[in-house]
Amino acid sequence: MKDPYEVLGLSRGASKDEVKSAYRKLAKKYHPDMNENNPLKDLAEEKFKEIQWAYDEIMNGTASSTNYSSGSSYSSGSYGSTNLFSVRQQIQTGRFQEALRALNSMTDRNAEWNYLMGVCYVNIGSMGQGMQFVQRAANMDPANTEYRNFLNQILNMQRSYQQRAYSYGGRGSSSADCCTQLICADCLCECLGGDLISCC
């Protein structure tokens, strides 16, 4: 597989902004709309697809939202439940509603069950409920790194939003603004994060 950074003409470790800017320049050059009368149209299109692939690869590599589930190292043997294994497969292929239906029909509601419920909920956009399930899973099985990683991933996202918002407010704004934003960062940690921090 090609190096996505190389495709965009960048060196590894380029910032997100550099990636965006490089993508824009190349996409403009090779976009199918720009090359309708070009004899090398097919070549341009191929190049465009490659640029798009590289961009998606870099952007989704670090903070993937399409699937908030790692789970790649999972094997059915380690958990012993074939039902939950098939739910994992549904989750990995994005069939969250199906997975939820299967989960709801199960009676053995162990840590793994709670985790998978949470992953499904977060992925269908019900983050509030989802986080509660994953938290419960992490409480039931504190040694499990997968549950903890999942919680950390979301906590990091919240933190980075808070930090950006905080430093934005700090840009020449009144001290009252900074304070309210500090308080709101603090509240957030207490509500969802307070519990999260205890497990990491």
Add this chain to the structure above:
Amino acid sequence: MFGYVTINKMELKFKEYYSYRGYYCGLCKCLKTEYSNLSRFTLNYDMTFLILLLSSLYEPENKSYNERCMVHPTKKQLVIQNEITEYAASMNIMLSYYNMIDNWNDERDVKSLAVCKALERNFKKASLKYSEKADKIKERLQNISKLEKENTQDVDAVSNEFGHLMEEIFLYKRDEWEKILRKVGFYAGKYIYFLDAYEDMEKDEKSGSYNPFNNLEIEDKKDYARELSMLNLSFLSNEIEKLPLEQDKGIIDNIIYSGILNKINNVDKEKIK
């Protein structure tokens, strides 16, 4: 329930503020030329954000000019329009129309009914042009109305419906950005629904109207409402940051990292009063 996705004016550069105003005026002018003078009263900031975001992503050719208008009769205003302006104006009409119908059905608000009647022709035009969008908006609103009638406790389920509605509106084109744009729209929609409900908690409690947060069986409902809004915003910003946005990125950042939070803080202040 609109107007929650807006700028923090004090933190914008002059240049950025004029651009933002330009898009806003462009939308207003477009409502007038494509629809009616009256439809301009439905103008809202959320749709200006839509124009800003989609224009930044697709960079269509802008038409800019200075013009006087009835709202600002003394000084000429910068007006910026592009192919997205017309789309956003049509979405604006459909959303407002359905929102008014909703107000009439829920609260028997006569003013809403009057606006509804006045907008009927405009609505027909918009929903004919974007029939697929109109159908989807209608379907989602029916789902919301059903859930609200059932007096659901499931805040996520009901806000997800509004999220899916906005998802359709943000999906300007089905191209390589479909996946991300859908999510941006979804989280923006959920945020709008949350904040609207959060703002109306006390009012709805008094009047006995449905409010998803009032229905929760937890101690600090306000706190929960606020946290959920904040959690949702971090998902929203996470998706927006995946788009290759350069043009007007300063304004978009201002909205996402400041303007939106100001709105939440203002609702908080109102509650303390």
